[in-house]
Amino acid sequence: MPVTRTLEADVLRRQDPELAEILLGELDRQSTTLQLIAAENFSSPAVLSALGSPLANKYAEGYPGARHHGGCEIVDVAERLAVDRAKALFGAEHANVQSHSGSSAVLAAYAALLRPGDTVLALGLPYGGHLTHGSPANFSGRWFDFVGYGVDAETGLIDYEQVRTLARTHRPKAIVCGSIAYPRHIDYALFREVADEVGAYLIADAAHPIGLVAGGAAPSPVPYADVVCATTHKVLRGPRGGMILCGAELAERVDRAVFPFTQGGAQMHTIAAKAVAFGEAATPAFRLYAHQVVANARALAALLAAEGLVVTTGGTDTHLITADPAPLGVDGRTARGRLAAAGLVLDCCALPHGDARGLRLGTAAVTTQGMGEEEMATIASLLAGVLSGGTESQKARDQVRELTGRFLPYTG
Secondary structure, three states, X not given: OOOOOEOOOHHXXXXXXXXXXXXXXXXXXXXXOXXXXXXXXXXXXXXXXXXXXXXXXOOXXXXXXXXXXXXXXXXXXXXXXXXXXXXXXXXOOEEEOOOOOHHHHHHHHHHHHOOOOOEEEEEOHHHOOOHHHOOOOOHHHHHOEEXXXXXXXXXXXXXXXXXXXXXXXXXXXXXXXXXOOOOOOOOHHHHHHHHHHHOOEEEEEOOOOHHHHHOOOOOOOOOOOOEEEEEOOHHHOOOOOEEEEEOHHHHHHHHHHHHHHXXXXXXXXXXXXXXXXXXXXXXXXXXXXXXXXXXXXXXXXXXXXXXXXXXXXXXXXXXXXXXXXHHHOOOHHHHHHHHHHOOEEOEEEEOOOOOOEEEEEXXXXXXXXXXXXXXXXXXXXXXXXXXXXXXXXXXXXXXXXXXXXXXXXXXX
């Protein structure tokens, strides 16, 4: 069961009732609908308190002991605490906790290791690659020459032989492993082997699984990758932000790539909130949580398959599920809208080897609320009923309200 989470809004109600109503409206939305977006979670009140702390007032360009502004004695302590906790949590020699997002962490990793025009091998966007993995609309696709590897047409699993072949052919400066829609564990050791064979850096984009890594529910990329980029929200349950882990030999290059090359002043309130999240993730309770996230995802994947959806790769190893709703007579975009009207909030995603859009959902947030396999059965039934037309939207909405009413993310 989740720890009691209490929020207070009295000050904002008195000072700015208009904005207070907006914030309370969003809290009501989060509390009365099912949050199944794989990239979202509920941060603890302690994390939210750090975000709203006096550290938000402090300008602190630079790093602890080497700031460009005075009065940084206290925020230096906060950043060192976040760094030390991150290093201990993930077994890394160095951690940079200043990145504002996962994308800015990847940008800094590229800036540290690459030059414009370098060749990079990464998972193709149609197979779950991120925008920063070579999208022509993103800096990555404009500045670097990306080559995309894919997944096996039958299994949906990464085609590691193709990875090796493409690496030998193109001799990339860096290889990126990681995805926003791949539900299985990644073979980091094999990627390391391929990278060493062609003399490439290995960059792990672990934005999605890093929280599972912290809880011992997923393999860690830290022993294998030259640089690990991650977010601090998602399963990790921290504030929205990014971080970078690396070995001591790349520490200075990574730090200079974050500041001053790609960012200015650090967001010290967010860094403090990251420190809180790292501390929470080091507890036995978080370890139990991370394993329950995976158990719930596996149960939900099996239940959705039993309801008629086609679950890619046949299941999941993580918090994330991708599925094709076409057998229920609806495409991904239509399905997302229909489910949202019924109070089930999730995303669309590309499906491998086709132009159709599927559904991407995750179990991190509902597990934080205290839901287990029994509730996954209810969610699967609701989802399938709405998509097949067997359950009216309003009836499903009422059932969602009843379920979420028993598992509130916050109290007070």
